[in-house]
Amino acid sequence: DVRNLSVTFTKKTLFRPTRTVRAVNDVTFQIPAGQTLGLVGESGSGKSTTGRALLRLVPITTGTASINGNDMAAQSGSRLREARRDMQMIFQDPYSSLDPSATVGASIAEPMLVHEKVSSRTAANRTKELLDLVGLRPSHVNRYPYEFSGGQRQRIAIARALALNPKFIVCDEAVSALDVSTQNQVINLLEDLREQFQLTYLFIAHDLAIVRHISHSVAVMYLGRIVETGPAERIYNSPAHPYTQALLSAIPDASRNRKRRERIVLAGDLPDPSDPPTGCPFQTRCPYVMEICRTENPPMTEVLAGGSVACHLQTAGPTLSGESLPDPA
Ligand code: SF4
Numbered sequence: 001d002v003r004n005l006s007v008t009f010t011k012k013t014l015f016r017p018t019r020t021v022r023a024v025n026d027v028t029f030q031i032p033a034g035q036t037l038g039l040v041g042e043s044g045s046g047k048s049t050t051g052r053a054l055l056r057l058v059p060i061t062t063g064t065a066s067i068n069g070n071d072m073a074a075q076s077g078s079r080l081r082e083a084r085r086d087m088q089m090i091f092q093d094p095y096s097s098l099d100p101s102a103t104v105g106a107s108i109a110e111p112m113l114v115h116e117k118v119s120s121r122t123a124a125n126r127t128k129e130l131l132d133l134v135g136l137r138p139s140h141v142n143r144y145p146y147e148f149s150g151g152q153r154q155r156i157a158i159a160r161a162l163a164l165n166p167k168f169i170v171c172d173e174a175v176s177a178l179d180v181s182t183q184n185q186v187i188n189l190l191e192d193l194r195e196q197f198q199l200t201y202l203f204i205a206h207d208l209a210i211v212r213h214i215s216h217s218v219a220v221m222y223l224g225r226i227v228e229t230g231p232a233e234r235i236y237n238s239p240a241h242p243y244t245q246a247l248l249s250a251i252p253d254a255s256r257n258r259k260r261r262e263r264i265v266l267a268g269d270l271p272d273p274s275d276p277p278t279g280c281p282f283q284t285r286c287p288y289v290m291e292i293c294r295t296e297n298p299p300m301t302e303v304l305a306g307g308s309v310a311c312h313l314q315t316a317g318p319t320l321s322g323e324s325l326p327d328p329a
């Protein structure tokens with residue numbers, strides 16, 4: 001249960017004055033236990049920082065992030081370590097998240113030996129069970145990460161993440177580096193594991209196509225803010241925010257079963273996060289930009305079909321979903 005979460009960094013750079021970057025800006029979302037929230041946006045939008053803040057891997061500047069009733073912003077010392085045991089993070093690059101000089105078995109067993117102080121025999125048995133659970137062979141314990149493919153390495157990273165029986169897992173671009181068919185296999189595995197162990201996921205990706213089949217709900221981030229959130233069905237069928245529409249229009253098969261969606265090509269790049277525009281953060285690239293967008297940041301407003309959106313089109317006109325937006329200027 002994340003409320004008004006902000007994470008501010010101070011960046012010291014050579015040749016430039018010290019800058020303050022609000023990497024995460026007033027972010028609010030909830031994930032019901034046992035469900036998956038897909039968190040989507042371009043790189044630099046603050047998705048990873050949000051995920052890290054929930055586990056307190058980066059400091060929370062303001063706001064709360066309660067997981068199982070524990071506000072992570074308020075924990076420290078041994079209570080923080082205790083709260084973190086129920087949480088894990090799986091990263092994009094299985095090549096770098098596994099120690100190349102350790103056997104796969106040693107990598108998976110390590111958290112159990114360190115945090116649960118189990119005997120090596122118990123850890124060894126559990127390691128073999130975990131390998132089996134993620135679709136690898138128990139006999140793989142003696143091998144090294146380089147002997148596996150990218151998809152297999154991500155399975156090993158998942159086995160390691162599961163070692164301490166977490167309840168909440170942040171998957172940060174966990175399948176983004178894999179080819180599409182391997183992506184699907186790993187996503188299916190994560191789905192099975194979620195059902196089997198009632199896991200809750202924050203599933204981060206830069207692409208709406210990736211999160212489509214795993215997410216119950218979706219949140220779209222832009223320049224540190226959530227600009228749209230709602231049930232996955234509604235987001236895919238009638239995206240309300242022009243940025244969500246642009247992201248969705250970039251998926252080649254998104255229009256197959258419904259009326260053809262024009263490809264919306266976004267002009268320009270993400271603005272400098274240390275110097276965001278006043279008003280709507282998306283105004284520099286939005287095809288619908290209006291006068292009010294230059295000065296006033298649109299508040300999150302409920303969308304009739306579910307969820308909410310931060311766009312003046314919602315409040316300015318009769319528009320209740322993306323279907324009735326005017327033609328871009
Ligand atoms: Fe575009 Fe204005 Fe909506 Fe921002 S508030 S997304 S600039 S129409």
Ligand code: MG
Pocket residue numbers: 043044047048049173
């Ligand atoms: Mg990232």
